[in-house]
Each structure stands twice: as structure tokens, then as C-alpha cells.
Amino acid sequence: MSQVGAPRGRTCSRSPRSRTLRSVASFGSAVLALAVLAGCSSGDGGDEPPAAAQDNAPAARDKVADGGTVRWAVDALPTTLNAFQADADAATARIAGAVLPALHTLDERGRPQLNPDFLESAQVVETEPKQVVLYKLNQQAEWSNGREIGAPDFVAQWRALSGRDTAYWTARNAGYERIEKIERGKNDLEVRVTFAKPYADWRALFTPLYPKEVMGTPNTFNDGARTALKATAGPFLLKNVDRKAGSVTLTRNPRWWGQAAKLDSLVLTAVPRADRAAALAAGKLDLAEIDRSVAERIALAVRDARAGQSGARAALAHGPGAGITPAAALRSWALAHGSDEEKAEEVRAAREQNRKAVAAYAAEQNGLARFVVRKSLEPAYTQLSLNGESGPLADERVRRAVARAIDRQELAETVLKPLGLPARPPGSHLALAGQPAYADSSDALGDQDTKEAAALLADAGWVPGGALKKPATAAGTKADAEKKTGAEKKADPDKKTDRAAEEASGEKTADERKAEEKKAADEKARAKDPDAASDDGLYIVGDDKPGERRTSPLIGAAGPENGTNVLAPAPVAAFQGAALLRQAESLDTGSKPVAGAYAPRGTAAPAAPAAADAAAAKALGKDGKALSLRFVLPSGPGSESLRAVGDRIVRMLDAVGIRTEVTKVPDESFFKDHIASGDYDLALYSWPATAFPATDARPIYAKPEPASDGSLLVEQNYARVGTDRIDQLFDQAAATLDEEESRDLVRQADARIWAAAGSIPLYQRPQLVAVKPELLNAGAWGFAAPRYQDIGYKKPHSAQGAERNKR
Numbered sequence: 001m002s003q004v005g006a007p008r009g010r011t012c013s014r015s016p017r018s019r020t021l022r023s024v025a026s027f028g029s030a031v032l033a034l035a036v037l038a039g040c041s042s043g044d045g046g047d048e049p050p051a052a053a054q055d056n057a058p059a060a061r062d063k064v065a066d067g068g069t070v071r072w073a074v075d076a077l078p079t080t081l082n083a084f085q086a087d088a089d090a091a092t093a094r095i096a097g098a099v100l101p102a103l104h105t106l107d108e109r110g111r112p113q114l115n116p117d118f119l120e121s122a123q124v125v126e127t128e129p130k131q132v133v134l135y136k137l138n139q140q141a142e143w144s145n146g147r148e149i150g151a152p153d154f155v156a157q158w159r160a161l162s163g164r165d166t167a168y169w170t171a172r173n174a175g176y177e178r179i180e181k182i183e184r185g186k187n188d189l190e191v192r193v194t195f196a197k198p199y200a201d202w203r204a205l206f207t208p209l210y211p212k213e214v215m216g217t218p219n220t221f222n223d224g225a226r227t228a229l230k231a232t233a234g235p236f237l238l239k240n241v242d243r244k245a246g247s248v249t250l251t252r253n254p255r256w257w258g259q260a261a262k263l264d265s266l267v268l269t270a271v272p273r274a275d276r277a278a279a280l281a282a283g284k285l286d287l288a289e290i291d292r293s294v295a296e297r298i299a300l301a302v303r304d305a306r307a308g309q310s311g312a313r314a315a316l317a318h319g320p321g322a323g324i325t326p327a328a329a330l331r332s333w334a335l336a337h338g339s340d341e342e343k344a345e346e347v348r349a350a351r352e353q354n355r356k357a358v359a360a361y362a363a364e365q366n367g368l369a370r371f372v373v374r375k376s377l378e379p380a381y382t383q384l385s386l387n388g389e390s391g392p393l394a395d396e397r398v399r400r401a402v403a404r405a406i407d408r409q410e411l412a413e414t415v416l417k418p419l420g421l422p423a424r425p426p427g428s429h430l431a432l433a434g435q436p437a438y439a440d441s442s443d444a445l446g447d448q449d450t451k452e453a454a455a456l457l458a459d460a461g462w463v464p465g466g467a468l469k470k471p472a473t474a475a476g477t478k479a480d481a482e483k484k485t486g487a488e489k490k491a492d493p494d495k496k497t498d499r500a501a502e503e504a505s506g507e508k509t510a511d512e513r514k515a516e517e518k519k520a521a522d523e524k525a526r527a528k529d530p531d532a533a534s535d536d537g538l539y540i541v542g543d544d545k546p547g548e549r550r551t552s553p554l555i556g557a558a559g560p561e562n563g564t565n566v567l568a569p570a571p572v573a574a575f576q577g578a579a580l581l582r583q584a585e586s587l588d589t590g591s592k593p594v595a596g597a598y599a600p601r602g603t604a605a606p607a608a609p610a611a612a613d614a615a616a617a618k619a620l621g622k623d624g625k626a627l628s629l630r631f632v633l634p635s636g637p638g639s640e641s642l643r644a645v646g647d648r649i650v651r652m653l654d655a656v657g658i659r660t661e662v663t664k665v666p667d668e669s670f671f672k673d674h675i676a677s678g679d680y681d682l683a684l685y686s687w688p689a690t691a692f693p694a695t696d697a698r699p700i701y702a703k704p705e706p707a708s709d710g711s712l713l714v715e716q717n718y719a720r721v722g723t724d725r726i727d728q729l730f731d732q733a734a735a736t737l738d739e740e741e742s743r744d745l746v747r748q749a750d751a752r753i754w755a756a757a758g759s760i761p762l763y764q765r766p767q768l769v770a771v772k773p774e775l776l777n778a779g780a781w782g783f784a785a786p787r788y789q790d791i792g793y794k795k796p797h798s799a800q801g802a803e804r805n806k807r
Contacts, residue, residue, distance in 0.1 A: 050434030262792030281367030374779030467621025721758025
């Protein structure tokens with residue numbers, strides 16, 4: 001399913017500890033139970049199975065034929081082949097997985113496992129006085145140029161990624177900066193890595209491992225590895241990158257010492273998500289991740305093929321022709337052959353266009369019937385991000401109220417249930433069900449509870465009808481004035497503001513004097529010319545802002561609290577509409593029409609409709625300002641499911657009186673111009689899971705810090721919500737070599753992340769893969785890394801009983 005995930009690269013990173021991007025105020029006054037903040041949860045997830053199993057047609061290698069090519073869709077060709085650069089993407093990672101050493105790979109539960117193709121062993125051999133990890137390399141492991149893989153490659157990668165040499169343009173280096181030295185062991189097959197500080201996630205290092213020919217100098221790292229790799233070591237070789245054809249070709253590595261690749265070649269083909277149905281149907285792809293809409297089309301195509309229905313009949317049943325009734329078809333035929341030539345030509349063109357659409361859909365359905373859909377849950381989750389930098393969400397109580405208003409179970413079922421996948425919301429930000437560090441810590445925030453959400457909002461001052469109440473002024477309470485003056489004194493103790501001084505002395509404020517001066521000027525002008533225009537005492541129908549003066553605050557989406565431009569009538573159109581309404585009213589009442597859009601002086605403004613009054617009274621507000629949040633969503637193809645979830649969230653928030661202004665923006669600007677820059681209140685996007693949360697998740701939840709220029713350094717904490725204690729727990733977890741103790745610290749950090757309510761995990765993302773049924777060991781891998789050398793086609797003699805698409 002295509003959904004917007006977090007981008008790769010660092011955002012305002014303040015230190016070299018960021019290892020990688022997984023693709024956002026401090027704690028408020030709420031008091032939480034110590035047991036909850038200590039990591040109280042519904043249980044240890046260490047023995048819990050993954051929420052969904054793999055679906056990749058696993059088969060023994062002797063059942064897989066030798067030879068053949070698989071054309072595998074990627075979103076775009078990689079802009080770099082260096083996985084440690086900021087613009088590395090999923091295609092970069094896929095190539096690296098097939099052609100470079102991975103010392104540890106992930107299993108079906110997301111646990112790092114030693115890769116015997118490259119290592120005989122890897123373990124911590126010393127902890128005092130410093131941590132030492134000893135790697136024993138597979139004696140057959142060598143680069144494609146014939147050179148042995150060894151300590152020089154480890155040293156080159158450490159120096160490039162340690163952050164000490166700024167000439168290397170690296171996006172991530174967490175863990176490498178903790179290394180003190182790397183040296184040869186007893187022989188060339190041993191590498192000793194000594195850490196200056198203990199590092200629990202040491203298995204995250206040196207995967208992928210690049211040769212010293214790439215890492216050895218800034219030039220080869222920064223530029224050379226973007227387009228070529230001087231040496232590789234994996235079951236496949238990088239043959240060529242054809243940017244004109246939009247493909248990367250990997251071929252079987254003849255020097256590979258492990259089990260030989262079954263395929264002759266893997267061709268990574270750039271096909272945007274929106275074009276994949278057509279590419280699959282046309283026979284241009286063999287394997288592709290797809291969205292729900294394409295998966296549904298494949299299911300229909302398989303069903304129709306089993307029923308003996310052709311694509312043409314299917315198109316009339318559920319394609320472009322499905323909405324054409326016999327009566328409509330007859331009427332269209334009559335118009336196309338009627339006497340009105342102009343109309344007939346128009347109808348004939350529309351009929352021809354529809355005929356082509358039906359034919360294209362029919363052909364595609366015939367092609368899609370040759371595929372099956374393999375599905376599981378992707379190792380990533382979609383979350384609702386709440387920007388706590390400013391506005392109402394800077395108050396922890398409001399963030400918690402938003403979270404308590406949302407039914408996460410309903411949202412998960414909306415996305416996953418129609419696909420036949422388990423629909424249980426994630427209970428952790430830092431691990432997913434089945435991973436050793438997983439534990440459901442959502443109790444630190446609480447389940448959906450409308451009454452509790454309303455109580456939190458009321459405690460924060462957001463109450464029904466609050467938008468209709470004007471803020472306290474000098475005529476208001478003395479306490480409010482003293483509070484404001486005290487705050488100003490705190491900001492500048494040696495200076496008393498003019499307004500505070502006026503209020504303290506009982507003199508008129510500047511706003512009051514300005515209003516009186518304007519009124520006197522208007523009266524003077526009218527004395528000279530009784531017909532002179534004036535906005536004093538006037539009401540403009542449809543606009544409560546006559547001239548420079550506002551008679552009452554606007555409530556809702558068009559209000560001043562709104563950061564989104566709202567379509568509204570131009571001034572001339574508003575005046576004309578007002579005049580028509582006034583004239584219509586005069587006809588109904590029998591009174592004399594009034595020229596223009598204005599009521600005479602002294603005429604009371606028409607009362608608002610009862611429904612509007614009721615809505616305004618129900619809407620939450622505070623000091624004359626409505627509670628309204630800007631909800632930013634991507635608008636591109638493939639994000640339909642995300643937008644559907646957004647619609648449900650809007651309704652859930654509306655039920656507790658929180659208004660939302662939904663803004664749909666292009667996918668290409670969603671992160672750069674909105675999420676990373678903080679131009680949003682609410683947003684939906686995804687984070688991938690990791691086997692190393694103490695390292696990978698820290699920059700995502702690190703407490704933002706102010707920069708010297710006044711901006712906020714957020715790393716990847718796009719919610720801009722964090723605490724010192726969360727940072728401390730991450731640091732402790734990363735420095736604890738006892739694995740269970742480290743996991744417990746991660747769980748404690750997660751409980752506090754829940755309590756801070758900066759991000760709310762909603763559902764684990766579905767993983768849908770279209771694949772030819774005869775292709776084995778390929779599909780929806782879930783947590784596990786693909787084993788590229790085992791992918792291949794079923795042997796002819798065992799081709800009977802091919803799998804069929806699951807509905």
C-alpha cells in the first residue's frame with residue numbers, strides 16, 4: 001500500500017548520533033502514575049509471534065529451477081548506490097542487499113541474526129576496561145576483484161562514518177562514533193573492534209559493508225559510489241544502471257562462495273505506483289508491491305477467469321462500463337444518431353472514449369489474472385503526529401485529549417480488515433508485535449474515551465461556547481491584568497509595557513483612543529457631507545468585518561485562528577449578494593428597499609440562524625478563539641487509504657468539539673514543506689520498524705533544542721515533543737550490554753513517549769505484493785530480509801497445483 005513514510009536524511013541534526021531515518025515542548029503539567037512511567041505495560045512481547053506471518057511461497061532450493069529473470073518494480077532508480085548518504089532510498093537498500101556483505105540480517109520476527117555467508121562468529125569478548133567485539137570472518141569471503149574481505153574494510157568504513165572527518169558527506173553514523181579503534185586479530189580473518197563507550201546495538205554496524213575502495217577517500221565515498229561500485233560481494237553483481245530504460249540489472253556472481261543464486265538476473269525496473277497495474281497487465285513486471293486498489297483488481301480478475309468471464313464482460317460488471325444502464329445506453333445511441341449534428345458529434349466522441357476505456361480495462365484484467373497477491377504486514381506503522389511546537393497542541397492536555405478521542409481499533413480495522421489481515425493497533429512506538437523489545441505500553445496514555453477527552457480539554461480551558469467569549473481586557477478581572485503584566489515583567493523586568501501602564505493607571509487604552517478618534521473624524525466628515533460613506537453602525541450582510549472594524553470574531557474555518565486560506569466571495573460579489581438578500585427581505589416584509597448592501601444606521605444586525613448559534617455554542621473555544629487544528633494529508637495517487645483514515649479522524653475529533661481544517665498537498669512537498677518545517681498541526685505518515693530501537697529511534701523522539709538563530713533543532717522529531725528523561729532512557733539502553741535490561745529501558749522510554757502524546761501509532765501497514773504464482777521465495781517478507789539467492793521459478797515438473805489468489 002502506498003503511503004507516505006518518513007524521508008531519509010537528517011533534519012537539523014545536532015549531533016553525530018543519528019544512525020538513520022526510519023522512510024518530529026516539553027512535558028506538561030499532567031501527573032502520571034509512577035508505575036506507568038516506570039514501564040508498566042500489558043506484557044512482554046518477547047515470546048509473542050508477529051501479527052501476521054510471511055507470505056512468500058517458501059520452498060526448498062531443490063524445488064526451484066535454475067535460471068530465469070525476475071523484473072522487480074521499484075518506485076524510481078536510485079540517485080545513489082551509497083546507503084549511507086542522505087538521498088539513499090529503498091532501491092539503494094535493495095541493491096545493497098543483493099550485492100554487498102550484510103553481517104547480520106533480520107529474521108521473520110525482526111531479530112538480527114549472524115549471516116554465515118560472511119561470519120563464522122561475532123561476539124563481545126571483553127567488557128572491562130572497554131567493550132571489545134571479535135569478528136571471525138568466513139575464510140572464503142572475498143570481493144568481486146578477488147581481494148579478501150578483512151580489517152582494512154572495517155577500518156575504512158569506521159573512519160568514513162565516525163563523524164570525525166567532515167569531508168565525508170554522510171547521513172548517519174550512530175554507533176561508529178563510539179568506536180575507539182579497529183585492529184587485526186590473530187590472523188587476517190579476525191577483526192577486533194574496541195569501543196570507547198559501551199554500545200548495545202553493535203550488531204547494527206558494518207551492514208552493509210562497503211569495500212575500502214569505496215570508503216577509503218571522501219571523493220570515492222561522496223561521488224564515486226553514487227553511480228558505481230568498484231567492488232561488491234554478494235550472490236549478485238551490479239551489471240549496469242540504464243537510466244534511459246529506467247532499470248538496474250543485477251547478474252549472478254560467479255565468484256560467490258555461498259549457495260549460488262537461482263536466477264540468472266534480477267532487473268529492478270522503475271515503475272511509479274500509479275502505473276503498476278498497467279505494467280503488470282502488459283507483462284513488463286514479475287514482482288511488484290502494489291496498493292489496495294490494484295490488489296482488488298487482481299482478485300476480481302482471478303475470480304472472473306475462474307468463472308470463465310472475459311475481460312470485456314468484467315469491464316461491464318465492475319469496470320468503466322459498469323455504470324451504464326440499458327436505458328442510458330439507448331439514450332446515448334439515440335443522441336449519437338439524432339438530427340442535432342453538434343450534439344451527435346459530442347456524444348459520439350464520448351462513446352468512443354468510453355469504448356476505449358472499456359477495452360483498455362478489459363485487456364488489463366485479462367493480464368492481471370496471471371498474477372496472485374501475497375500479503376502480510378509491513379515492518380512499519382502509520383501514526384498520527386501532533387505538532388507540539390506551538391498553538392493548542394503545545395498544551396499536553398490538548399494532545400492527550402486528541403489521542404483519547406481517537407478509536408485506534410476502528411482505524412486499524414478500516415485499513416486492514418478488508419484485506420483479511422490482523423487489525424490490532426500497535427502498542428509501542430519502538431517495536432512491533434513479535435519483536436523482542438515489544439510491549440504494549442499504550443496504557444500510559446489510555447484507550448479511547450470521549451468523556452475523558454472532553455474533561456482534558458475543559459481543564460485546558462477549551463469549553464463549549466468559548467469561541468464566543470472575548471478575551472479579558474482592562475475592564476476585565478484585575479487578576480488577568482496582573483497576570484499579563486507579570487508575564488511581561490518576567491520577559492523584561494526593567495520595562496513596563498505601555499498597555500500595562502495604561503491599565504494600571506485607569507487611562508484609556510490606545511485601541512480605545514483610536515476608536516474615538518475615528519468616530520470623531522467620521523462625524524466631522526458627515527457634517528460637511530451628509531451622504532459621505534461611513535462604516536460606523538453598518539452591517540454588511542454575509543460579512544461581519546465592515547471596513548476596518550470587526551463587530552464579532554469569526555468562528556470556524558474562516559476565523560483568524562485558521563492558518564489555511566479558505567475560498568470566500570470576492571468583495572464585489574459579497575456586496576452584490578448582500579444587496580440581493582436585503583432587497584428580498586424588504587419584499588417579504590413590505591418595507592422600502594434599501595439601495596446597496598447596507599442597512600441604515602441604528603438597524604440591528606440580523607440574528608444568526610438557530611443552527612449556526614447551536615454550532616457556535618457547541619464548538620470548543622477559549623478566549624474568543626475556536627479550537628481548530630490544521631490536518632495536512634498527501635494528495636497523490638496511492639494515498640487514498642491514508643485520506644480515508646484522515647476523514648474518520650476528523651469525525652472522531654468533531655465528536656468532542658475539535659474542529660479540523662484538512663489541507664491536501666502534493667506528495668513531493670508533504671514532508672519537505674510541511675512535516676519537516678513544522679507547517680501542520682496533525683499529519684499522518686509512517687515509520688519503519690527497527691531491530692535497534694535504542695539507536696534508530698532516538699533521533700525520532702529526542703527532545704528538540706533551540707539553536708543559536710532561534711530555530712528548533714528537531715533531528716527527526718517532527719512532532720517536536722520530547723523530554724530529558726526520554727533522552728536519558730535511550731542513552732542508557734544504548735549503553736547497556738545486558739540485552740534484557742536494555743529492552744526494559746526501551747519499554748520505559750516508550751511508555752513516556754505514549755504519555756507525552758506527540759505521536760499516536762494507529763496500525764501496522766499492509767504489505768501487498770503482486771507476483772506470478774510460479775515465482776517462489778518471493779512476496780510479502782514481513783520483517784525478514786529477502787534471501788536473494790533463493791528467489792526463482794518453480795521447476796516444471798512441480799508446477800501443478802500452483803497457488804491461487806486468496807480473497
